[in-house]
Amino acid sequence: MNSSTEEMLKLASSRGVLLEPDALKELSVRTDGFAVLRSYLDSLETPPLVVTAGMLLPASTGDGETATQEVPKNVGRISSVQEAPRVIRDITGNSTTTGNVKDFAKYFSDRFRSIKRILLKRKDMSGAIPISKALHVNRDARVIGIVNTVHQTRNGHRILEIEDEEERCTVLLLKEKGFDTVLKDEVLGIHGRMSRDRKMLVADSLIRPDVPFNRTTEKIDTDSKVAVLSDTHVGSRTFLRDEWDDLLAWLKNSPEARDINYLIVSGDLADGIGVYPDQEDDLEISDVFEQYQRVSQYFSELPDWVRPVLMPGNHDAVRPAEPQPTFQQEIRKMFDSNVTFVGNPSLIELEGRRILSYHGRSFDDVISTIPGLSWEKPIEAMVELLKRRHLAPVYGEKTPLAPERKDYLVIDEVPDVFITGHIHSYGLSDYRGVKLVSGSTWQSQTSYQKMKNITPIPAMMPVISLSDLELSVVNFSDFSRAERRKQRAGMP
Ligand code: FE
């Protein structure tokens, strides 16, 4: 990879377009490649989803072919499931952002107000006062603020700058108190006392919005189960075709699969193009639309009673900035009519159960910032998001955010089930009554992951029973090996 290639990918991603490998190649051999790309993007009101070499440099490559192509007809299969998934909250069709600086100010003030509302419901935050007032009281004060900066002093104390609607103040976190990690941009409640010189609030305790205790799950009358997949990365050379076939066979033939009425896929359906430098070396299918044709073919092979709910991730062909609206019509029309397309994140209702699904791009930032988290522990990272009631608490690092008028990444409503992907390692757990499910992946270790020392746990499919929210997992990596062993031994 060279740095200008990376710059071009970044530019394309910031404009919500995908660069075809050929286009990237053409550009990177030119000294003015970046300028050519920028002036092309600047010249368009609505850029296309995929930028080909022909669009950028018609003179050098000739055909100027666009990315549209024939797609298979929607076959309109009838599902035997009575209840269609209901989408409760999703940015799809609701995006208002123009992406300017003013939008960001509005976006963060919505984030602040929404999480403040959650904090104020807590007993230990009653009597919270505005920062402007706290600066003038002599007694203990409770304030709520969004964290602008976090600094560590030479002695290991931490100094925050927090802000509310009208005022800022400095907060001192003494080392001796052992406070846990504070993230930039998170919204916190603070109990503290003003220092004598009134220059800073010395914190006694930090209050996070968190999830209330004592959530109980009432049983509901249904046999329906929900299977969870994530990160199938179709189109990649490392897609696990054998394990996928095993999964299909199991869904069709196993008695245990008869109640699997829904299948949620939480992002990275396809491997995409132009997601990282030299990705084309890892692709079996280098055309992004062909990748989705393959995805649609795979999902059309599911048994009739399984209703797929498909969500994009950071590899998919949608705008990279979160919240991500769902796939465009050109891709959606490749699929059967029983597929529900949702954005990332989205709150979905299945037979009365509320399920929050988020791909998990923000784990990149959260795992690198909070000590003790790692790529091997998806559940711990999920808990950190729930505690902060925000799906992407850190802004300005790896997770691109779109400044929507409303912050769709705030976890306003505590769901029954919280599903994520992106980590490529499965996990099942419970946090204060919220079921946590991390989807695995259908891709074996890539060279990029090897380099980064990330070992995925592929081909594991979590299953949620909707009646009592019990969690289980079907292991298709063992399944394959055991089946193949049986076949070799000549067993039925
Ligand atoms: Fe992925």
Ligand code: ZN
């Ligand atoms: Zn991902």
